[in-house]
Amino acid sequence: MTSFTCYNPVKLVFGKGMIAELKDLIPPDLTVMLTYGGGSIKKNGVYDQVRAALADRTVVEFGGIEPNPRYETCMRAAELAKSEGVGFLLAVGGGSVLDATKFIAIAALYDAGDPWEIMEGRAPIEAAMPLGAVLTLPATGSEMNTNAVISRESTGEKLSFGSPHVYPQFSILDPETTYSLPERQTQNGIVDTFAHVMEQYMCGIGRAPLTERMAEAVLITLVEEAPKVKANPDDYEVRANLMWCATVGLNGWLGCGVAAQDWATHMIGHELTALYGIDHGRTLAVIMPAVHRHQLERKLPRLVQCAERVWGITQGEDKDRAAQAIDRMEAFFQSVGVPTRLSAYNVDADEAAPLVAERLARRGVKIGEYGDLGEQAVREIVMLAR
Amino acid sequence: MTSFTCYNPVKLVFGKGMIAELKDLIPPDLTVMLTYGGGSIKKNGVYDQVRAALADRTVVEFGGIEPNPRYETCMRAAELAKSEGVGFLLAVGGGSVLDATKFIAIAALYDAGDPWEIMEGRAPIEAAMPLGAVLTLPATGSEMNTNAVISRESTGEKLSFGSPHVYPQFSILDPETTYSLPERQTQNGIVDTFAHVMEQYMCGIGRAPLTERMAEAVLITLVEEAPKVKANPDDYEVRANLMWCATVGLNGWLGCGVAAQDWATHMIGHELTALYGIDHGRTLAVIMPAVHRHQLERKLPRLVQCAERVWGITQGEDKDRAAQAIDRMEAFFQSVGVPTRLSAYNVDADEAAPLVAERLARRGVKIGEYGDLGEQAVREIVMLAR
Numbered sequence: 001m002t003s004f005t006c007y008n009p010v011k012l013v014f015g016k017g018m019i020a021e022l023k024d025l026i027p028p029d030l031t032v033m034l035t036y037g038g039g040s041i042k043k044n045g046v047y048d049q050v051r052a053a054l055a056d057r058t059v060v061e062f063g064g065i066e067p068n069p070r071y072e073t074c075m076r077a078a079e080l081a082k083s084e085g086v087g088f089l090l091a092v093g094g095g096s097v098l099d100a101t102k103f104i105a106i107a108a109l110y111d112a113g114d115p116w117e118i119m120e121g122r123a124p125i126e127a128a129m130p131l132g133a134v135l136t137l138p139a140t141g142s143e144m145n146t147n148a149v150i151s152r153e154s155t156g157e158k159l160s161f162g163s164p165h166v167y168p169q170f171s172i173l174d175p176e177t178t179y180s181l182p183e184r185q186t187q188n189g190i191v192d193t194f195a196h197v198m199e200q201y202m203c204g205i206g207r208a209p210l211t212e213r214m215a216e217a218v219l220i221t222l223v224e225e226a227p228k229v230k231a232n233p234d235d236y237e238v239r240a241n242l243m244w245c246a247t248v249g250l251n252g253w254l255g256c257g258v259a260a261q262d263w264a265t266h267m268i269g270h271e272l273t274a275l276y277g278i279d280h281g282r283t284l285a286v287i288m289p290a291v292h293r294h295q296l297e298r299k300l301p302r303l304v305q306c307a308e309r310v311w312g313i314t315q316g317e318d319k320d321r322a323a324q325a326i327d328r329m330e331a332f333f334q335s336v337g338v339p340t341r342l343s344a345y346n347v348d349a350d351e352a353a354p355l356v357a358e359r360l361a362r363r364g365v366k367i368g369e370y371g372d373l374g375e376q377a378v379r380e381i382v383m384l385a386r
Numbered sequence: 387m388t389s390f391t392c393y394n395p396v397k398l399v400f401g402k403g404m405i406a407e408l409k410d411l412i413p414p415d416l417t418v419m420l421t422y423g424g425g426s427i428k429k430n431g432v433y434d435q436v437r438a439a440l441a442d443r444t445v446v447e448f449g450g451i452e453p454n455p456r457y458e459t460c461m462r463a464a465e466l467a468k469s470e471g472v473g474f475l476l477a478v479g480g481g482s483v484l485d486a487t488k489f490i491a492i493a494a495l496y497d498a499g500d501p502w503e504i505m506e507g508r509a510p511i512e513a514a515m516p517l518g519a520v521l522t523l524p525a526t527g528s529e530m531n532t533n534a535v536i537s538r539e540s541t542g543e544k545l546s547f548g549s550p551h552v553y554p555q556f557s558i559l560d561p562e563t564t565y566s567l568p569e570r571q572t573q574n575g576i577v578d579t580f581a582h583v584m585e586q587y588m589c590g591i592g593r594a595p596l597t598e599r600m601a602e603a604v605l606i607t608l609v610e611e612a613p614k615v616k617a618n619p620d621d622y623e624v625r626a627n628l629m630w631c632a633t634v635g636l637n638g639w640l641g642c643g644v645a646a647q648d649w650a651t652h653m654i655g656h657e658l659t660a661l662y663g664i665d666h667g668r669t670l671a672v673i674m675p676a677v678h679r680h681q682l683e684r685k686l687p688r689l690v691q692c693a694e695r696v697w698g699i700t701q702g703e704d705k706d707r708a709a710q711a712i713d714r715m716e717a718f719f720q721s722v723g724v725p726t727r728l729s730a731y732n733v734d735a736d737e738a739a740p741l742v743a744e745r746l747a748r749r750g751v752k753i754g755e756y757g758d759l760g761e762q763a764v765r766e767i768v769m770l771a772r
Contacts, residue, residue: 001561001626003401008394014643015389207623209610210630213603221596237593240387244596244643253639257400257630 001208001257008252010144011170014244016236018172019046019134022053022090025170026132030087031058035077035101037065037093044180046136050092060084065093068273068280069100071116071152078107078115081129089131091168094185095140095192098133099148102166105129119150119159128165136177138243139189139281141196141250143171151274158270173247175239186233187337188281189246190226194219194332195284196249199263202306203369204298206259212305215254218245219310226336262369264291268378271356278345285333285340290384292326294377295368342385349386353379387594387643394638396530397556400630402622404558405432405520408439408476411556412518416473417444421463421487423451423479430566432522436478446470451479454659454666455486457502457538464493464501467515475517477554480571481526481578484519485534488552491515504547505536511549519557523567524629525575525667527582527636529557537660544656559633561625572619573723574667575632576612580605580718581670582635585649588692589755590684592645598691601640604631605696612722648755650677654764657742664731671719671726676770678712680763681754728771735772739765 013021026032032054041047051059062077081089081104089108091101105128107115117123135143142148146162178186201215222245228238248254255261268291269283278286292299296319303322307313311328313321330340342349357378360367367373373381399407412418418440427433437445448463467475467490475494477487491514493501503509521529528534533548564572587601608631614624634640641647654677655669664672678685682705689708693699697714699707716726728735743764746753753759759767 001401001623001630003404006398006400007396010393012392014392015387018389208630209627210603210607210634213607214600214634217596217599217603221599224595237387240643241595244387244594248596248600257626 002206002259004256006252006256007164008144008167010168010251012144012173012247013170014173016174016176018174019049020053021172022050022134023055025172026054026057026088026090028057031060031085032088032090033060033062033077033081033084033086035065035089035091035093035097035104036061036063037067037097039063040180041092041136044136044177046092046134046177050090050134060086065097065100067096068149068151068158069096069103071103071119071150072154074100074103074107074150075115077104081108086129089129091131091133092136094135094137095142098135098140098142098168099150101131101133102128102142102148103150103161105131105166106163116152119152119161121161125161125163125165128163131166131168133168133171134177135171135173135243137181137185137189138173138178138246139192141193141246143168143173144247144251147250149270156274158274173243175236175243178239178243179234183233183337184279186229186242188279190222190242190336191281191285191333191338193242193246193249194222195265195288197254198288199265200254200258200261202292202299202302203258203260203262204300204302205369208257208259211254211256211258214248216306216309218249218254219306221245223310223332226332230337260369262291262295264368264373264381267360267365267367268356268381271359272347272352275352275355276345276347278347282338282345285338286342286345286385287381289326289330289340290381292329293323293384294381296322296326298370340385342382349383353382356382388592388645390642392638392642393550394530394553396554396637398530398559398633399556400559402560402562404560405435406439407558408436408520409441411558412440412443412474412476414443417446417471418474418476419446419448419463419467419470419472420476420478421448421451421483421490422477423449423453423483425449426566427478427522430522430563432478432520432563436476436520446472451483451486453482454535454537454544455482455489457489457505457536458540460486460489460493460536461501463490467494472515475515477517477519478522480521480523481528484521484526484528484554485536487517487519488514488528488534489536489547491517491552492549502538505538505545507547511547511551514549514551517552517554519554520563521557521559521629522563523571523575524559524564524632525578527579527632529554529559530633530637533636535656542660544660559629561622561629564625564629565620569619569723570665572615574665576608576628576722577667577671577719577724579628579632579635580608581651581674583640584674585651586640586644586647588678588685588688589644589646589648590686590688591755594643594645597640597642597644600634602692602695604635604640605692607631609696609718612718616723646755648677648681650754650759650767653746653751653753654742654767657745658733658738661738661741662731662733664733668724668731671724672728672731672771673767675712675716675726676767678715679709679770680767682708682712684756726771728768735769739768742768
């Protein structure tokens with residue numbers, strides 16, 4: 001096991017009817033800015049529950065945060081927070097709203113220049129406005145971590161940042177709020193969660209036996225629950241299981257003692273979203289099997305372990321088992337309802353491969369668990385996903 | 387899944403050489419009280435590492451905290467902390483030192499009467515001195531939770547309490563510090579960890595699929611690692627795995643969404659320690675198989691699940707599989723080197739059974755996952771462990 005620090009002070013409040021707890025979770029004297037997305041919370045009753053819990057507080061609203069939230073939108077929200085004397089940010093929505101709110105929390109207190117400097121790693125994050133969340137879409141894990149991803153329209157960039165300053169003080173997860181999700185978002189959330197777990201687990205370096213088994217626990221649970229939600233989207237237990245998987249999938253627990261992580265899939269996927277507007281979750285379903293096939297030799301022992309423990313494959317040569325494990329993962333994504341090839345999204349791999357590779361190379365990003373996947377390797381991976 | 391709150395703000399710092407991090411973890415201006423046990427930390431180099439990290443700080447020492455730490459000892463420490471103007475408590479040792487330090491943290495700030503009132507639940511816990519820990523014995527999970535168990539010599543009582551006020555601000559876990567543990571303490575720690583996990587997992591009520599699999603992850607890892615530590619006590623990876631298992635075993639993660647827990651084994655075990663001085667871990671190895679055999683019908687589905695997933699038992703009728711799972715657990719405890727019957731500790735079950743049952747009944751303690759194990763049931767359980 002590698003040395004690690006495990007620290008996560010988020011208070012996760014999970015269960016039916018828990019939105020009412022908001023009244024005790026936000027300090028009473030602060031002006032609250034409620035951030036949300038396209039307005040689905042006004043149709044599914046979540047908005048009403050939130051406003052009821054906030055009762056007579058001073059509340060400012062900022063709606064319209066888009067999927068793959070944009071820097072430009074966040075900056076408008078930060079200006080509003082400043083001008084209205086907001087003291088607490090309450091994100092109500094999915095990962096996009098949460099990520100945006102994390103950036104708003106920093107930007108609202110950042111006076112040293114353009115907050116985009118933070119996204120580019122050119123300025124340190126020294127403070128953030130306190131924030132909390134009501135999560136309505138299990139996927140990103142943003143409700144219990146320090147990370148966020150923001151896109152900038154003017155440059156076509158999609159960048160991530162992280163800081164302990166943007167841990168939500170609390171996150172409320174009521175599985176009932178996810179009943180009304182469009183099927184597509186449920187699908188994307190399952191794939192996103194699966195990918196997060198894999199990116200911490202599917203590496204060739206080091207061993208962390210307990211943490212690996214915890215990762216397998218999430219993978220197996222996802223494989224078990226995904227078909228059920230398709231058949232019965234209003235099943236509380238199934239929705240609760242998927243929601244809990246998504247949080248554990250990226251709240252830091254699965255990184256404890258792990259020697260290396262491989263976020264190649266997310267990095268390449270972000271470029272596909274930026275270039276072609278493919279849903280984030282769908283880019284992962286396309287790229288992850290390709291990454292694993294490309295890196296099969298280096299990931300062999302863990303792929304074999306995954307084959308046995310997650311997919312029950314116990315026969316054959318190691319390489320054959322590893323290849324089967326990747327095939328099973330790809331088939332799982334498809335069974336969830338997510339196509340796994342670029343062609344299904346009308347993207348020409350011959351065109352996309354050099355574009356994606358060049359964009360990543362230009363930013364000098366280290367890719368893969370060894371940080372050594374260069375332009376050529378990225379091109380090959382994208383071609384494998386054609 | 388049952389509704390739950392998951393909140394654990396402890397900063398866990400895990401790995402080789404991490405004691406040096408102390409210098410940044412304790413505010414520089416506070417007088418530190420270093421609490422420890424019988425002095426093994428002075429032989430194995432831990433004390434020297436701690437003092438080196440604390441360098442030129444003002445440090446008060448309080449040694450001599452005993453296993454099953456006593457109220458009387460804690461009260462002396464609390465007086466010393468008050469008279470020396472201590473502002474931060476640093477526990478260096480195992481669960482006993484940590485538990486004692488949690489009580490000292492409360493007692494040092496409690497002026498409303500006798501702090502024992504807190505142990506008896508007659509007074510609320512409203513404040514505690516900040517504390518941190520350097521853990522040298524993986525077992526109790528106290529390094530990352532709110533719980534403590536304290537004994538009172540004058541009354542022969544052993545009581546537990548818990549409060550968010552006594553979360554350690556940090557806990558440093560360096561697996562190397564456990565190389566020099568007496569074999570007996572390593573054994574006890576493995577059994578204690580196994581029991582903690584089982585007491586959260588082995589219940590007949592409700593389902594929490596992901597959390598259950600995470601519990602199984604700890605159980606399987608313990609079963610895998612225990613024989614290795616016996617063969618090679620200086621193997622870093624094995625020691626690290628056991629240490630991480632002990633923390634996850636009782637830091638709250640395995641209780642997330644779980645409908646009921648069954649702490650009957652710990653409650654009955656505490657009485658055996660109080661009455662006969664049997665090591666805490668050993669009482670668990672004696673009582674847990676008896677509890678499971680007594681409650682086999684009610685725990686049947688989970689016992690069958692455990693049989694398959696932890697012990698690989700896939701043949702036979704459900705009841706037979708369940709019985710085999712219990713036999714395998716008892717055999718595991720024995721393989722670790724811990725006898726599982728009262729007779730091995732020279733305790734006469736006929737004498738112990740009514741004594742233990744009466745003591746628990748007198749305190750009106752609710753026992754078992756349904757809280758309905760009365761005097762008769764406790765007597766039967768103790769007799770099953772004869």
